[in-house]
Amino acid sequence: MILVSVDDHLVEPPHMFDAHIPDRYRDRAPKVIQSDDGSDVWVFNDAVIPNIGLNAVAGRPKEEYGIEPTAFDEIREGCWNIDERVKDMNAGGVLGSMCFPSFPAFSGRLFAAADDKDLALAVVRAYNDWHVDEWCGSYPGRFIPMGLPVLWDPQLAADEVRRLASKGVHSLTFTENPATLGYPSFHDPHWDPLWKAVCDEDVVLSIHLGSSGKLAVTANDAPIDVMITLQPMNICAAAADLLWSRVLKEFPSIRIALSEGGTGWIPYFLDRLDRTYDMHHLWTGQDFGDRLPSEVFREHFLTCFIADPIGIKLRHDIGIDNIAWECDYPHSDSSWPTAPEELAAVASGVSDEDLNKIGHENAMRWYAFDPFVHRAKSDCTVAALRAEAAGHDVSIRAFDKGRFEKQVGIDLGELVPKATA
Amino acid sequence: MILVSVDDHLVEPPHMFDAHIPDRYRDRAPKVIQSDDGSDVWVFNDAVIPNIGLNAVAGRPKEEYGIEPTAFDEIREGCWNIDERVKDMNAGGVLGSMCFPSFPAFSGRLFAAADDKDLALAVVRAYNDWHVDEWCGSYPGRFIPMGLPVLWDPQLAADEVRRLASKGVHSLTFTENPATLGYPSFHDPHWDPLWKAVCDEDVVLSIHLGSSGKLAVTANDAPIDVMITLQPMNICAAAADLLWSRVLKEFPSIRIALSEGGTGWIPYFLDRLDRTYDMHHLWTGQDFGDRLPSEVFREHFLTCFIADPIGIKLRHDIGIDNIAWECDYPHSDSSWPTAPEELAAVASGVSDEDLNKIGHENAMRWYAFDPFVHRAKSDCTVAALRAEAAGHDVSIRAFDKGRFEKQVGIDLGELVPKATA
Numbered sequence: 001m002i003l004v005s006v007d008d009h010l011v012e013p014p015h016m017f018d019a020h021i022p023d024r025y026r027d028r029a030p031k032v033i034q035s036d037d038g039s040d041v042w043v044f045n046d047a048v049i050p051n052i053g054l055n056a057v058a059g060r061p062k063e064e065y066g067i068e069p070t071a072f073d074e075i076r077e078g079c080w081n082i083d084e085r086v087k088d089m090n091a092g093g094v095l096g097s098m099c100f101p102s103f104p105a106f107s108g109r110l111f112a113a114a115d116d117k118d119l120a121l122a123v124v125r126a127y128n129d130w131h132v133d134e135w136c137g138s139y140p141g142r143f144i145p146m147g148l149p150v151l152w153d154p155q156l157a158a159d160e161v162r163r164l165a166s167k168g169v170h171s172l173t174f175t176e177n178p179a180t181l182g183y184p185s186f187h188d189p190h191w192d193p194l195w196k197a198v199c200d201e202d203v204v205l206s207i208h209l210g211s212s213g214k215l216a217v218t219a220n221d222a223p224i225d226v227m228i229t230l231q232p233m234n235i236c237a238a239a240a241d242l243l244w245s246r247v248l249k250e251f252p253s254i255r256i257a258l259s260e261g262g263t264g265w266i267p268y269f270l271d272r273l274d275r276t277y278d279m280h281h282l283w284t285g286q287d288f289g290d291r292l293p294s295e296v297f298r299e300h301f302l303t304c305f306i307a308d309p310i311g312i313k314l315r316h317d318i319g320i321d322n323i324a325w326e327c328d329y330p331h332s333d334s335s336w337p338t339a340p341e342e343l344a345a346v347a348s349g350v351s352d353e354d355l356n357k358i359g360h361e362n363a364m365r366w367y368a369f370d371p372f373v374h375r376a377k378s379d380c381t382v383a384a385l386r387a388e389a390a391g392h393d394v395s396i397r398a399f400d401k402g403r404f405e406k407q408v409g410i411d412l413g414e415l416v417p418k419a420t421a
Numbered sequence: 422m423i424l425v426s427v428d429d430h431l432v433e434p435p436h437m438f439d440a441h442i443p444d445r446y447r448d449r450a451p452k453v454i455q456s457d458d459g460s461d462v463w464v465f466n467d468a469v470i471p472n473i474g475l476n477a478v479a480g481r482p483k484e485e486y487g488i489e490p491t492a493f494d495e496i497r498e499g500c501w502n503i504d505e506r507v508k509d510m511n512a513g514g515v516l517g518s519m520c521f522p523s524f525p526a527f528s529g530r531l532f533a534a535a536d537d538k539d540l541a542l543a544v545v546r547a548y549n550d551w552h553v554d555e556w557c558g559s560y561p562g563r564f565i566p567m568g569l570p571v572l573w574d575p576q577l578a579a580d581e582v583r584r585l586a587s588k589g590v591h592s593l594t595f596t597e598n599p600a601t602l603g604y605p606s607f608h609d610p611h612w613d614p615l616w617k618a619v620c621d622e623d624v625v626l627s628i629h630l631g632s633s634g635k636l637a638v639t640a641n642d643a644p645i646d647v648m649i650t651l652q653p654m655n656i657c658a659a660a661a662d663l664l665w666s667r668v669l670k671e672f673p674s675i676r677i678a679l680s681e682g683g684t685g686w687i688p689y690f691l692d693r694l695d696r697t698y699d700m701h702h703l704w705t706g707q708d709f710g711d712r713l714p715s716e717v718f719r720e721h722f723l724t725c726f727i728a729d730p731i732g733i734k735l736r737h738d739i740g741i742d743n744i745a746w747e748c749d750y751p752h753s754d755s756s757w758p759t760a761p762e763e764l765a766a767v768a769s770g771v772s773d774e775d776l777n778k779i780g781h782e783n784a785m786r787w788y789a790f791d792p793f794v795h796r797a798k799s800d801c802t803v804a805a806l807r808a809e810a811a812g813h814d815v816s817i818r819a820f821d822k823g824r825f826e827k828q829v830g831i832d833l834g835e836l837v838p839k840a841t842a
Contacts, residue, residue, distance in 0.1 A: 062700060064704065177639055185640030185641070186640070187643055188642065218662040219600035220600075221608045222666075223665045223666070223707070225698075226662050226665050229661040229664075230657065233657055233686070236654055237637065238639075240639070240647045240650040241643055241647050243650075244644045244647050244650070245643075262693070264688060264692060265654070265685075267685060267731040268732070269650075269654070269686070272650055272653065272654075276649045277646075279486065280483070280487075282483045282486070284487065284644060284646050284649075307696070309692055310688045314734075333696075
């Protein structure tokens with residue numbers, strides 16, 4: 001088994017901008033400061049971002065998942081230190097990884113909020129250079145590089161996509177709904193320069209759940225379990241929005257990944273698309289020529305899952321070339337470091353051919369990522385990587401049970417630690 | 422094949438209140454008037470409801486689906502005339518039907534908006550008496566009666582549930598989210614008197630997609646196909662909201678139907694519930710004892726579908742006792758009068774036992790509905806009913822093609838009429 005994950009997260013380290021921001025913006029670049037209460041926060045453009053690594057709970061017991069880490073010494077070092085990250089990947093059997101941002105938000109809207117757009121552009125470019133050259137560049141063949149967009153200007157966004165493409169970047173993190181962020185929607189020609197650039201440069205729009213800036217909340221007093229449950233399927237709104245939009249018709253080579261969106265709901269969604277087309281296109285005016293919407297979907301969308309037994313069962317209804325595995329390290333939906341075991345259990349009875357596509361080949365093809373240039377394929381397996389990681393500590397961190405019981409407000413009883421590799 | 426539909430719609434006829442509203446409220450009861458432009462509208466409490474039968478397009482060609490009928494002479498008589506409705510049911514092979522309201526909205530919020538709550542209560546009760554005694558009562562064994570709720574007062578709502586139960590009513594149409602209608606959410610004890618009544622009286626809450634009063638709209642300029650596609654899955658928010666709520670824990674016999682919600686997405690949703698529970702319950706405090714959320718779901722929720730090949734394929738992942746067929750007459754998602762052929766195509770290879778459950782047995786059990794008391798089972802089949810309907814006209818209505826082309830703004834070209842039974 002070889003695993004390339006198309007959805008992980010990094011926590012930006014404090015000095016990330018030092019080597020990349022032009023001198024004239026150095027004082028105004030985002031900075032980490034320590035608050036009086038001991039927490040670490042990013043500050044930029046008068047905004048304070050208290051959650052340096054929202055939900056970065058890898059290696060913690062589940063009882064602690066509700067407590068957001070607020071300081072670098074509370075999170076696993078692999079979240080922000082590239083050397084430790086690669087060790088954690090090895091211990092988890094993960095060959096390749098695509099890492100979404102944390103403090104700027106998935107589509108970099110924190111940077112876009114700056115009034116000084118020259119500063120904002122310098123920060124986006126510095127972020128991207130750090131991500132590509134330092135984070136991914138330190139371990140060639142281990143990371144799928146991904147750019148942050150210039151959200152406020154489609155032409156500058158296109159320029160940045162082309163600049164990054166010249167460095168080998170074939171992924172752009174983007175919002176699942178620009179309209180909810182206050183920008184023109186997917187239905188507005190506003191974005192055309194960006195769509196042209198991603199098509200020209202063979203770049204996938206990677207839209208992560210939650211990137212609309214709107215959580216799926218039913219009521220203010222609803223238990224948080226409701227929101228957690230609904231988050232992945234929420235991305236079906238983005239899939240429908242784009243599927244029926246002019247974007248796919250005007251830019252026939254555009255491609256979109258539904259990051260962390262899950263897969264088990266996709267076959268129903270495809271049926272629903274086809275039925276909607278059959279019943280309604282004569283009056284709505286939609287026209288896909290001699291193709292069905294489900295066929296159009298498979299040409300344009302990559303679906304992504306962590307562990308999804310129904311998605312595996314329905315893999316051929318989804319499209320075996322349209323599914324990619326993800327680890328979601330270091331978030332609470334991840335099963336790191338035992339994700340390979342979880343996938344193996346879910347994929348019991350799946351042919352090697354299918355499992356190779358889902359585990360790494362689809363990710364490689366969609367993102368033009370070839371780790372085997374850098375590393376013999378036989379050294380890329382889960383077993384080979386774990387052998388390299390021998391001795392690396394993946395145990396659950398010691399924690400102060402009394403303190404957490406007090407914070408969580410429940411009696412944890414006797415802990416049952418999750419088995420580790 | 423025997424078919425009982427758990428989701429159809431009626432269009433309220435003009436004189437429905439005449440025999441049921443107390444004299445002192447007669448002048449202020451809802452009335453149909455004809456506007457200057459020739460359209461029929463309901464008026465009540467200073468509100469004008471222009472769409473007497475939103476989307477009541479049965480028997481029309483698909484090219485016309487976008488044009489809402491605005492007058493009684495534009496809609497099929499079976500929408501509002503009970504004798505014609507039964508003929509249409511026979512022609513469509515449908516034995517039994519549960520009919521949702523049109524002009525008061527799914528949860529009767531039009532009536533709830535009246536300042537004079539005594540008037541509002543009189544109108545709700547008159548509506549329910551008409552529905553139970555006239556609409557359903559005219560043809561015993563052909564309709565599952567359903568009450569409108571008293572939305573503004575949980576105790577009065579409970580009283581009305583009990584009053585209706587004494588007339589044999591085991592279904593209450595309700596909103597998928599009271600919070601979006603301005604009432605306390607499902608998580609507030611406010612509703613407890615109503616929940617107690619529906620449990621005591623063995624009444625199913627039938628929550629229909631769209632009953633939150635919020636459409637699934639991604640952007641103001643999104644094509645309408647986006648909204649049409651997303652509507653059914655939108656009800657997963659209600660399912661999650663209720664599943665994690667105190668309602669199921671405090672009222673363990675409460676039951677909910679996800680009307681027109683579709684079924685193909687349910688297995689993914691159940692996996693998601695179980696994973697959310699596994700990963701997060703230790704800090705969120707959810708506790709289902711020794712059961713999984715998916716098991717709890719199957720005890721409480723009925724899922725409903727029109728034609729859903731993935732739902733049929735996954736029927737045992739959903740729960741074969743938790744699926745009921747629906748016709749959705751006279752809305753545009755319905756395949757009336759060829760719905761039986763559509764179901765047969767989708768259910769090819771399904772055992773008779775499973776098809777009986779999905780086609781009528783589950784509906785009968787969930788809604789305590791027994792048509793066979795009134796009619797020999799052999800006279801209830803699709804074929805037997807259609808034989809009774811021989812000669813009944815189900816052809817597509819003639820229409821003024823030029824007028825509609827002008828309204829729709831597209832050239833319809835040569836029409837290809839849908840095959841009729």
